[in-house]
Amino acid sequence: MKKIxxxxxxxxxxxxxxxxxxxxxxxxxxxxxxxxxDGEIYESIIIVRGKIKSKNEEGMNVVVQHTLFGDLNQDExxxxxxxxxDCAMQINDFEESKEYIFxxxxxxxxxxxxxxxxxxxxxxxxxxxxxxxxxxxxxxEYIDLGNVEGxxxxxxxxxxxxxxSVFPNPTFNVLKFKNLxxxxxxxxxxxxxxxxxxxxxxxxxxxxxxxxxxxxxxDFQEFPVGVxxxxxxxxxxxxxxxxxxx
Numbered sequence: 242m243k244k245i246x247x248x249x250x251x252x253x254x255x256x257x258x259x260x261x262x263x264x265x266x267x268x269x270x271x272x273x274x275x276x277x278x279d280g281e282i283y284e285s286i287i288i289v290r291g292k293i294k295s296k297n298e299e300g301m302n303v304v305v306q307h308t309l310f311g312d313l314n315q316d317e318x319x320x321x322x323x324x325x326x327d328c329a330m331q332i333n334d335f336e337e338s339k340e341y342i343f344x345x346x347x348x349x350x351x352x353x354x355x356x357x358x359x360x361x362x363x364x365x366x367x368x369x370x371x372x373x374x375x376x377x378x379x380x381x382e383y384i385d386l387g388n389v390e391g392x393x394x395x396x397x398x399x400x401x402x403x404x405x406s407v408f409p410n411p412t413f414n415v416l417k418f419k420n421l422x423x424x425x426x427x428x429x430x431x432x433x434x435x436x437x438x439x440x441x442x443x444x445x446x447x448x449x450x451x452x453x454x455x456x457x458x459x460d461f462q463e464f465p466v467g468v469x470x471x472x473x474x475x476x477x478x479x480x481x482x483x484x485x486x487x
Contacts, residue, residue: 270373270378275392301320397425405473
């Protein structure tokens with residue numbers, strides 16, 4: 242009799258829709274899912290910002306744009322759907338060429354899977370994150386993710402507006418850009434110089450970004466005396482500085 246009951250229970254579970262059968266932890270928000278009881282992000286999780294390059298029934302190729310937490314020295318990763326019922330990931334939920342924040346488990350085989358049984362991905366559109374981010378938070382500017390207590394504050398979110406200092410101003414020959422943040426770095430920084438008529442004059446790039454505490458120096462000697470607007474772009478953020486050349 243017990244065997245018959247167990248068999249019937251197994252059939253019932255397998256027959257349930259995925260959205261019902263995988264309520265194994267009651268769901269929860271992204272930040273609740275990636276953190277332990279002490280409010281720290283699990284060391285086994287890698288959190289990235291990425292864009293979906295392609296997908297199939299088993300998984301998808303994700304172009305890694307920025308690693309927010311953990312160590313991942315790859316430009317692209319394969320994220321598989323997993324075995325059986327996966328609580329967090331349904332391939333059809335994702336759109337190619339769209340950006341997301343993913344919480345990944347390293348499968349130790351060169352592949353990754355999304356964490357199961359909690360909100361393991363968030364969508365990004367026009368630099369706004371949407372989804373179950375944290376209790377009471379379903380929409381947030383990407384740059385503000387770093388201010389989410391117990392989750393975002395542990396991620397590598399860099400504010401170029403607050404963490405980059407430009408000096409001297411006025412200047413004669415050089416401009417220096419200092420990373421005031423002692424713990425976080427920028428990535429792929431780009432600086433474009435405009436005159437007061439809005440004409441683009443020159444663009445400077447630093448592919449490896451500005452490390453924590455580092456100073457990036459550019460030669461400003463070639464520019465005539467005057468006032469310039471400098472548009473600084475890095476980490477999907479943009480800010481403008483007004484500089485006087487003497």
